Amino acid sequence: MIGHYTTGAERLAQSGPVFNRHDIRRSGAVVTADDSNPKAGAQVPVKAVNGLPQGPPSGPPSGPPSAPAGGPTLYGGQNSPTPAAPPAPPAGAQMMRTGTEGVLESGKEAAEKAVREVKGNEKVELQRLREENEGLRQGLASASQVIAEVETPEMPPIVGDGFVVPGDVVGNLVHTGRQLSREGLAHGHAGSISLLSTKTPGLVHITREGAHLGQMTEHDVITGRLGDAAPPDASTDWRAHNVMLAMGSLENQGLAACVHVHAPYTCAMSLEADRYVLVPSDLDGRNQFDQGVIVDVDLKNMDDYLRDITEALKQGGGKLVIARGHGIYALGKDVMEAWHNAAAFEYSMKVQFLANLARR
Numbered sequence: 001m002i003g004h005y006t007t008g009a010e011r012l013a014q015s016g017p018v019f020n021r022h023d024i025r026r027s028g029a030v031v032t033a034d035d036s037n038p039k040a041g042a043q044v045p046v047k048a049v050n051g052l053p054q055g056p057p058s059g060p061p062s063g064p065p066s067a068p069a070g071g072p073t074l075y076g077g078q079n080s081p082t083p084a085a086p087p088a089p090p091a092g093a094q095m096m097r098t099g100t101e102g103v104l105e106s107g108k109e110a111a112e113k114a115v116r117e118v119k120g121n122e123k124v125e126l127q128r129l130r131e132e133n134e135g136l137r138q139g140l141a142s143a144s145q146v147i148a149e150v151e152t153p154e155m156p157p158i159v160g161d162g163f164v165v166p167g168d169v170v171g172n173l174v175h176t177g178r179q180l181s182r183e184g185l186a187h188g189h190a191g192s193i194s195l196l197s198t199k200t201p202g203l204v205h206i207t208r209e210g211a212h213l214g215q216m217t218e219h220d221v222i223t224g225r226l227g228d229a230a231p232p233d234a235s236t237d238w239r240a241h242n243v244m245l246a247m248g249s250l251e252n253q254g255l256a257a258c259v260h261v262h263a264p265y266t267c268a269m270s271l272e273a274d275r276y277v278l279v280p281s282d283l284d285g286r287n288q289f290d291q292g293v294i295v296d297v298d299l300k301n302m303d304d305y306l307r308d309i310t311e312a313l314k315q316g317g318g319k320l321v322i323a324r325g326h327g328i329y330a331l332g333k334d335v336m337e338a339w340h341n342a343a344a345f346e347y348s349m350k351v352q353f354l355a356n357l358a359r360r
Helices: 008-015 021-026 099-151 167-182 238-251 264-270 283-288 302-315 335-359
Strands: 158-160 163-165 192-196 203-207 221-225 257-261 292-295 320-323 327-332
Touching: 158 221, 163 221, 167 192, 167 203, 167 257, 167 335, 192 238, 192 335, 203 238, 238 257, 238 302, 238 327, 257 335, 264 320, 264 327, 264 335, 283 335, 292 302, 302 320, 320 335, 327 335
Parallel strands: 292 320
Antiparallel strands: 158 163, 192 203, 192 257, 203 221, 257 327, 320 327
């Protein structure tokens, strides 16, 4: 006969839960002597010793028993610790930002830093530009002073036989000659300038024959007497200048200067054989000049030629005469005014010449 063995599960089903005191003791509980021989089927009171039940429970457990706080759980279970709150950051510590907010904040800080750097660089650059501008101004002022000294150089006085030409008068003649050459009114050795002295009545200063007006010095100034024969080395236009200066002194109470220039547009306009008058067509020219009368150059009959110059100057308003193919004789109370009259009339002839080309 096969023996019948009762399993622990069957015994448990028949008699209820059975506790092994040795297991309980190993878990740290103290078992009293009252529970040494419990009767079968009897309800054994359970005493709690050290937080553990001393006897069997009244019924099957509804779940795993709870472990004491801080101690291990029975039957191999583990106690789930309560999560601790995160520590507070120390005072003054910066919080780490993550995600979209952190990216935006980082980008904003980088942009603000870049703006601060740009503004700082702009201030530095602006200061540098101001210093550079100030340096350029000082350099320009120095250059202007040098140019003025070159254009109006200090000239020594000219001491002649019974006369002295002051240095400022010589310098004024030299400056005017250089200006005429710079503007293209005179070229090479062509052209001449004369001035009636304001210190000695009847004394005439005139440029030397063959003088280059653009490179004049005190050695290019010759002095003679109004109405007398030409002094040595004086311009071949000596007599024409004498007539112009005499007419000018009557109009300007003893002051007179004359400029003879081979102005290209005026020369070109005067070459028409049947033309004897040039009238400016531009507004400024009409306001300054009535007309420019043309005379034919006749060096063989000098007296007739000089009479023609005198009559042409009267008809032209007393400012200039045009020698056919030989340029302008412009008059003024000083060399600056004579230069202005010559330059202004030449500009008007340039405008008229170009207007004629445009109409073709």
